[in-house]
Amino acid sequence: MAPDYVFRSMALSDLPLIRHWLSLPHVREWWGDPQEQYTLVSGDLDEPAMDQYIFSAAGSPFAYLHCHDLTAWNSGFGPHPLGTRGIDLFIGEPDMIERGHGSALIRCFVDDRLQKGAPRIVTDPDPANGRAVRAYEKPGFEKERMVETPDGPALLMIRNP
Numbered sequence: 001m002a003p004d005y006v007f008r009s010m011a012l013s014d015l016p017l018i019r020h021w022l023s024l025p026h027v028r029e030w031w032g033d034p035q036e037q038y039t040l041v042s043g044d045l046d047e048p049a050m051d052q053y054i055f056s057a058a059g060s061p062f063a064y065l066h067c068h069d070l071t072a073w074n075s076g077f078g079p080h081p082l083g084t085r086g087i088d089l090f091i092g093e094p095d096m097i098e099r100g101h102g103s104a105l106i107r108c109f110v111d112d113r114l115q116k117g118a119p120r121i122v123t124d125p126d127p128a129n130g131r132a133v134r135a136y137e138k139p140g141f142e143k144e145r146m147v148e149t150p151d152g153p154a155l156l157m158i159r160n161p
Helices: 012-023 025-031 034-046 101-115 130-137
Strands: 005-009 050-057 060-069 085-091 121-123 142-149 152-159
Touching: 005 101, 012 025, 012 034, 012 060, 025 034, 025 085, 034 050, 034 060, 050 101, 060 101, 085 101, 101 121, 101 130, 130 142, 130 152
Parallel strands: 085 121
Antiparallel strands: 005 050, 050 060, 060 085, 121 152, 142 152
């Protein structure tokens, strides 16, 4: 059974932890250049259409998630209901990967957002990242179609209420 997760808004004080996580090989594999990603993540702290969270289990932070208003980004994902949110995340702590935490924290967060009125949640993992695709499928995301993103081809996945 997964532990209870707590997610809270990311703060400036979390940036050193984010920088560290982005430098780890298992995060770099899918998120790319740590400095480039750190610049993007830290720059989004002031972006009104982007919410960023730190997830903890048993009081220890272990993951990052961002959730954005899909209509505020030119995502190329096609039409979606007004209020649709896009998410992306990574588990930063190496001892927390491949233990079911990804799909469990996705379920925790997405269920909360859908219960609070979001009409749809979308994500776009790299199709070669089988671990991420499975982590999204377990809490109910469905494969929609391939899309082209600034980072290359991605698999658009959708979760409706």
